Amino acid sequence: MPGRQPATLGVSVTFFAIATVFVALRFISRVFVVRRVALHDYLMLLAWVLDFGFSLSLFFAIHNGLGLHAIDVPAENEAALNKANYAFTVLYSPALMAVKTSILVFYMTLTRNQKVFRYANYITLGVVNAAGLALTLVNVFQCQPVSAAWRANLPADARCTDIVTLYLSSSPVNIITDLAILFLPMPILTQMRLPKKQKIILVITFSFGFFVAVVDVIRIAFLQQAATSRQVALKSLHIQNAGTADFSWYASLSFMWSVVEVNVSVICGCVPSLKPLVARVLPKLIKGTNDVSDPTPHRYATGEAPVALPPQVTIPDSDSNQSPADSESKPSPARHGSVSTRRRSSNAPITMLDFLGHPPTGPQDTESNTQTNQTNSSYPHITFFDFVNMKSPESMLKLNNRESIAPIAITTLLFFLWGFAYGFLDILNTQFATVVELDTWHSLGLHGAYFGGYVVGPLLIGRPVLKTWGFKSTFITGLCIYACGSLIFWPSAVLTSTPAFTVSNFVVGLGLAVLETAANPFIALCGPLENSEIRLNISQGVQAIGSVLSPLLAQRVLFKNVQDVASLVNVQWTYLGIALFDVLLAVAFYYLPIPEASDEDLEELANRRRDVNRAKVVGIPVVWLTLGLGVWSQFFYVAGQEVLATSLERFVIAAKPDSSLSPFDFLTIGQSLFAIGRFLAAFAQWFLKPRWILMVAYIGMIVFSVLCMNTTGSTAVVMVMMVYLFESGVYSIVFALSLRGTARHTKTASALLAMGTSGGVFFPFAEYAAYNARGVSYSFCVLVAVFATGAIFPIYLNLVPAVKKQVDPVPNEYLRRHRRRSRAPVGAIRREKENQSRGGVLSRRRSLVSNPDDLPDLPFPGDTNRLPSSRRLHSKSSSTSTSQDNFQSSNDSSTHRNTPISE
Incomplete structure (x- = not known):
C-alpha cells in the first residue's frame, strides 16, 4: 500500500482487535464470575457494535483511497470513498457517546449514597449525551442537500461543512468529559477505608481514563495539523473555507487517531469490570494472604478510631470442593443496610459496592478462603459512609x-x-x-x-x-x-x-x-x-x-x-x-x-x-x-x-x-x-x-x-x-x-x-x-x-x-475557641466591644500578631490571693489544681462573683 495507508490500517486494526478482546473478557467476568449483567454492560456492548461499524468504515475508506493524495485516488473509487468517509463521521460521536454513557451509568453504583457526586454524574451524563446527539446531527446534515456528502461531484448549489473543522470544534467537549469521567470517582475511591493495596489497585484501575485524554490530545494535534496545512496551502484566512482539497491525504492520520480514541475508550471502560475475573484467576494480585488473614482492624496514621473492614465475599465455582452444607454451617452475623444482609450463595449476584469494597477470591485459594470465612463473623456491619472520611475542618x-x-x-x-x-x-x-x-x-x-x-x-x-x-x-x-x-x-x-x-x-x-x-x-x-x-x-x-x-x-x-x-x-x-x-x-x-x-x-x-x-x-x-x-x-x-x-x-x-x-x-x-x-x-x-x-x-x-x-x-x-x-x-x-x-x-x-x-x-x-x-x-x-x-x-x-x-474594626473580633466565663455579677448587662483605637492596627491595644487566648487575665478586686499561674487560660497541667484551689479561696471571700474561671 502506498502513502499513509499501511500505518493507518495497521494501527486501526490493532486497536480494534485489542478492544474486542477486552469486551469479550468483560462479559466473561460479568456472566461467569459476577453472574450478573447490568445496564452499563449492555451499553458497552452497544458501544462495541458502533465501534465495529465505525472501524469497518475506515477500513473500507482505506481500501478506496484514504491515505493517498487526491490525484492518486482512482476516479471510480471517489463515490465509495466519500460514502465510507460519511459513515465514519456519522458513527464517531454515537460510538464515543455510548462508551462514556456506559462508564457514567457504572459510576451511578458508586455514588448511590453520595448526593453531590451523583448530581455531578447526572450533569456529566447530560452533557455527554446532549453534545453527542448535537454533534451526530451536525455530522448527518453536514451537507445541504445531504446526498452531496457522498457524491463524487458536488452540485453547484451544494454547501458542505468541513469535517476536520467540525472535529476540531467538538474537541473541547471531548476533553472536558474525558477529564470529568477521569476525576469523578476519585474522591470516593481515595477516601474509602480499605487496605492500602486494594485502594491503590482501585485508583489505578479507574485512572486508565487518563490514556483516553492523552489520545484525544494527540488526535487534536493531528486534526490541527491537517487543518492548518490545508489553510496554508490554500492561503485562506478561514480554515473552514479550505473545502475538500486533498482531503483523503490530510484527514487520514486524523481519522486513524479517531479510531484509536474510540477503541482506547472501550478498553479503559472495560478495565474496572475485569477486576472480579482477575481476582478469580490471580487472587493474590488483588489481595495478598496477609490482608485476608489479618483479623486486626486497619488503623490509620491520622489517629482516627479503627474501623472494621467489610466481610470478604467468596464466589465458589460449581466444581468447588466446599459443600453447600459446609457453606450454610458458617456463622453469619445479622446485618442490614447498604451491604448485603446475608451471606451470598453461589448463585447470588454481587453488587457493585461489594465489587469495590472487597474483591472476590477464587476457590483455588482454599487457605485464604477458609481464613476469610473464619474471621468474617467478627466484623460488624458498616454502611458505605463508614468507608469515607467525612471529617470537616474548623470554622x-x-x-x-x-x-x-x-x-x-x-x-x-x-x-x-x-x-x-x-x-x-x-x-x-x-x-x-x-x-x-x-x-x-x-x-x-x-x-x-x-x-x-x-x-x-x-x-x-x-x-x-x-x-x-x-x-x-x-x-x-x-x-x-x-x-x-x-x-x-x-x-x-x-x-x-x-x-x-x-x-x-x-x-x-x-x-x-x-x-x-x-x-x-x-x-x-x-x-x-x-x-x-x-x-x-x-x-x-x-x-x-x-x-x-x-x-x-x-x-x-x-x-x-x-x-x-x-x-x-x-x-x-x-x-x-x-x-x-x-x-x-x-x-x-x-x-x-x-x-x-x-x-x-x-x-x-x-x-x-x-x-x-x-x-x-x-x-x-x-x-x-x-x-x-x-x-x-x-x-x-x-x-x-x-x-x-x-x-x-x-x-x-x-x-x-x-x-x-x-x-x-x-x-x-x-x-x-x-x-x-x-x-x-x-x-x-x-x-x-x-x-x-x-x-x-x-x-x-x-x-x-x-x-x-x-x-x-x-x-x-x-x-x-x-x-x-x-x-x-x-x-x-x-x-x-x-x-x-x-x-x-x-x-x-x-x-x-x-x-x-x-x-x-x-x-x-x-x-x-x-x-x-x-x-x-x-x-x-x-x-x-x-x-x-x-x-x-x-x-x-x-x-x-x-x-x-x-x-471601623474592633480588636480581636473573631470566635474564640476558649472563651473566658463572665466575671460580671448575675443580671449585669454586658457592654459591647468598642473600637479602642484612633487609627490603624498599631494604634490598638493589641497588635496584629497578638493571640488573645494567651494574654494574662487582669486582676479584679478580690483577686489578690490569686497566683500568677492561675491568670492564664492555657496553664500547664502541673499547675491546674493549684490554680483552682487558689481561685476557690478567693471566691469564698468575694461574694459578688459566683462563676469560676474555666481552665
Missing part, C-alpha cells in the same frame, strides 16, 4: 492570625490565577483582533464579554454553591468553569470566529466570577476581622502581580509571532496547559482542609455588635445601606478601572507620540504601580482606618483624572500613572467594609459585591464614543464621572456617625 471565624496564614496562602494562589488569566486574555484579545481584522468596537465587545460573566456568575452559580456546599465547593466549581472556558478557545481559534471567541471570554469570566464570589470573603473572614482589609489587599496584590507577569509572558514569549490563523491556533496549547492546571488545582482543593464559615457562626459573630449593626440611617438598617452603597461604589470603580485600561494606549500615543517606550511598556509600568499600591494600602492600614484610606484613594483618582484631561506630554503620562497607583487599594477596602455586620447574609452580600465587577462591561464603550467625538483628553471625562459617582461611598462612610461605628 475560619475561630482562627487567629497565626492559624489563618496557611489557608490564606493557599487561597491566594487563586488570586494569582485570575490575575494571570486577565492579563492573558487582554493580550490575546488584541492578537485575535489583529489577525481577524476586528475594529475597536468589536474588540471592546470581546473585553465586555469577559466582564459579562460577572453579571450572571455570582448570583446564578456562585451564591447557590457557596450557600449550599461552602467555600471549597465554590472554588472547585469556579476552577472547572474557567477550565472549560480555556478549552473553548480552541474552536474559536480554528474557526477564527468572533462569536466563538466571545463565548470563550464569557465562560472564562463566568468561572472567575464564581471564584471571586468565594475567594474575597474567604480572605476577609479567615482570621480576626480587624485585619480583613489588610489580608484582602495583600491577596489582591498577588493578583495584580499575576496581571503584570502574564502580559509580559504573552507578549514577549507565547504570542510573539502570532500573525496569522495558523500561529493563532498554536496558542491553544497554552490554554490546554491552563485548563489542565485548573483541573489539577481543583482536585488539590478537594483534598486540602479548607476551613468554612457557617451562617450560624457568621450570625453569632455579628450579634456581638448587635446594637451597632441594627442602627438605622434614614430609616434603613445601617448594614444594608452600607452594603448597597458598597455595591454601587464597586460597580463604578471597576468601570473606571476598565475605562483606563482600554484607553491607555490611545492616551499615551496622543500625549507622547515620540516616546521611546511602547504603549505596552507604559501599560506594564501602570500595572506594576497598581500592584505596588495594593501592598502600600495594606501597609497603611497598620496606621490608618480603612475608610480614611478609601477616601484618600478616591480623591487621588478624581484629581489625577482631571489633571490627565488638562496636561500633555510627559506630565500627562505621569498623571495617568498616578491614577493607577491611587485606584489600587479601592476594590479590597470596599469589599471588606461592605461585608461587615451582614451576619448570615454574608455570602449573599459577597455575591452582590462580586456582581459589582460587571461595571467593566459598559463604560469603555462610552469612553470610546467620547474619544471619537472630542479626542482622547476629553474622553477622560468619563473616567472622572465614574470615579466621582463611586466616591459617594467613602463620603458616606466618613460623615455618618452610625456608619463609622459599624465599619
Whole structure:
C-alpha cells in the first residue's frame, strides 16, 4: 500500500482487535464470575457494535483511497470513498457517546449514597449525551442537500461543512468529559477505608481514563495539523473555507487517531469490570494472604478510631470442593443496610459496592478462603459512609492570625490565577483582533464579554454553591468553569470566529466570577476581622502581580509571532496547559482542609455588635445601606478601572507620540504601580482606618483624572500613572467594609459585591464614543464621572456617625475557641466591644500578631490571693489544681462573683 495507508490500517486494526478482546473478557467476568449483567454492560456492548461499524468504515475508506493524495485516488473509487468517509463521521460521536454513557451509568453504583457526586454524574451524563446527539446531527446534515456528502461531484448549489473543522470544534467537549469521567470517582475511591493495596489497585484501575485524554490530545494535534496545512496551502484566512482539497491525504492520520480514541475508550471502560475475573484467576494480585488473614482492624496514621473492614465475599465455582452444607454451617452475623444482609450463595449476584469494597477470591485459594470465612463473623456491619472520611475542618471565624496564614496562602494562589488569566486574555484579545481584522468596537465587545460573566456568575452559580456546599465547593466549581472556558478557545481559534471567541471570554469570566464570589470573603473572614482589609489587599496584590507577569509572558514569549490563523491556533496549547492546571488545582482543593464559615457562626459573630449593626440611617438598617452603597461604589470603580485600561494606549500615543517606550511598556509600568499600591494600602492600614484610606484613594483618582484631561506630554503620562497607583487599594477596602455586620447574609452580600465587577462591561464603550467625538483628553471625562459617582461611598462612610461605628474594626473580633466565663455579677448587662483605637492596627491595644487566648487575665478586686499561674487560660497541667484551689479561696471571700474561671 502506498502513502499513509499501511500505518493507518495497521494501527486501526490493532486497536480494534485489542478492544474486542477486552469486551469479550468483560462479559466473561460479568456472566461467569459476577453472574450478573447490568445496564452499563449492555451499553458497552452497544458501544462495541458502533465501534465495529465505525472501524469497518475506515477500513473500507482505506481500501478506496484514504491515505493517498487526491490525484492518486482512482476516479471510480471517489463515490465509495466519500460514502465510507460519511459513515465514519456519522458513527464517531454515537460510538464515543455510548462508551462514556456506559462508564457514567457504572459510576451511578458508586455514588448511590453520595448526593453531590451523583448530581455531578447526572450533569456529566447530560452533557455527554446532549453534545453527542448535537454533534451526530451536525455530522448527518453536514451537507445541504445531504446526498452531496457522498457524491463524487458536488452540485453547484451544494454547501458542505468541513469535517476536520467540525472535529476540531467538538474537541473541547471531548476533553472536558474525558477529564470529568477521569476525576469523578476519585474522591470516593481515595477516601474509602480499605487496605492500602486494594485502594491503590482501585485508583489505578479507574485512572486508565487518563490514556483516553492523552489520545484525544494527540488526535487534536493531528486534526490541527491537517487543518492548518490545508489553510496554508490554500492561503485562506478561514480554515473552514479550505473545502475538500486533498482531503483523503490530510484527514487520514486524523481519522486513524479517531479510531484509536474510540477503541482506547472501550478498553479503559472495560478495565474496572475485569477486576472480579482477575481476582478469580490471580487472587493474590488483588489481595495478598496477609490482608485476608489479618483479623486486626486497619488503623490509620491520622489517629482516627479503627474501623472494621467489610466481610470478604467468596464466589465458589460449581466444581468447588466446599459443600453447600459446609457453606450454610458458617456463622453469619445479622446485618442490614447498604451491604448485603446475608451471606451470598453461589448463585447470588454481587453488587457493585461489594465489587469495590472487597474483591472476590477464587476457590483455588482454599487457605485464604477458609481464613476469610473464619474471621468474617467478627466484623460488624458498616454502611458505605463508614468507608469515607467525612471529617470537616474548623470554622475560619475561630482562627487567629497565626492559624489563618496557611489557608490564606493557599487561597491566594487563586488570586494569582485570575490575575494571570486577565492579563492573558487582554493580550490575546488584541492578537485575535489583529489577525481577524476586528475594529475597536468589536474588540471592546470581546473585553465586555469577559466582564459579562460577572453579571450572571455570582448570583446564578456562585451564591447557590457557596450557600449550599461552602467555600471549597465554590472554588472547585469556579476552577472547572474557567477550565472549560480555556478549552473553548480552541474552536474559536480554528474557526477564527468572533462569536466563538466571545463565548470563550464569557465562560472564562463566568468561572472567575464564581471564584471571586468565594475567594474575597474567604480572605476577609479567615482570621480576626480587624485585619480583613489588610489580608484582602495583600491577596489582591498577588493578583495584580499575576496581571503584570502574564502580559509580559504573552507578549514577549507565547504570542510573539502570532500573525496569522495558523500561529493563532498554536496558542491553544497554552490554554490546554491552563485548563489542565485548573483541573489539577481543583482536585488539590478537594483534598486540602479548607476551613468554612457557617451562617450560624457568621450570625453569632455579628450579634456581638448587635446594637451597632441594627442602627438605622434614614430609616434603613445601617448594614444594608452600607452594603448597597458598597455595591454601587464597586460597580463604578471597576468601570473606571476598565475605562483606563482600554484607553491607555490611545492616551499615551496622543500625549507622547515620540516616546521611546511602547504603549505596552507604559501599560506594564501602570500595572506594576497598581500592584505596588495594593501592598502600600495594606501597609497603611497598620496606621490608618480603612475608610480614611478609601477616601484618600478616591480623591487621588478624581484629581489625577482631571489633571490627565488638562496636561500633555510627559506630565500627562505621569498623571495617568498616578491614577493607577491611587485606584489600587479601592476594590479590597470596599469589599471588606461592605461585608461587615451582614451576619448570615454574608455570602449573599459577597455575591452582590462580586456582581459589582460587571461595571467593566459598559463604560469603555462610552469612553470610546467620547474619544471619537472630542479626542482622547476629553474622553477622560468619563473616567472622572465614574470615579466621582463611586466616591459617594467613602463620603458616606466618613460623615455618618452610625456608619463609622459599624465599619471601623474592633480588636480581636473573631470566635474564640476558649472563651473566658463572665466575671460580671448575675443580671449585669454586658457592654459591647468598642473600637479602642484612633487609627490603624498599631494604634490598638493589641497588635496584629497578638493571640488573645494567651494574654494574662487582669486582676479584679478580690483577686489578690490569686497566683500568677492561675491568670492564664492555657496553664500547664502541673499547675491546674493549684490554680483552682487558689481561685476557690478567693471566691469564698468575694461574694459578688459566683462563676469560676474555666481552665
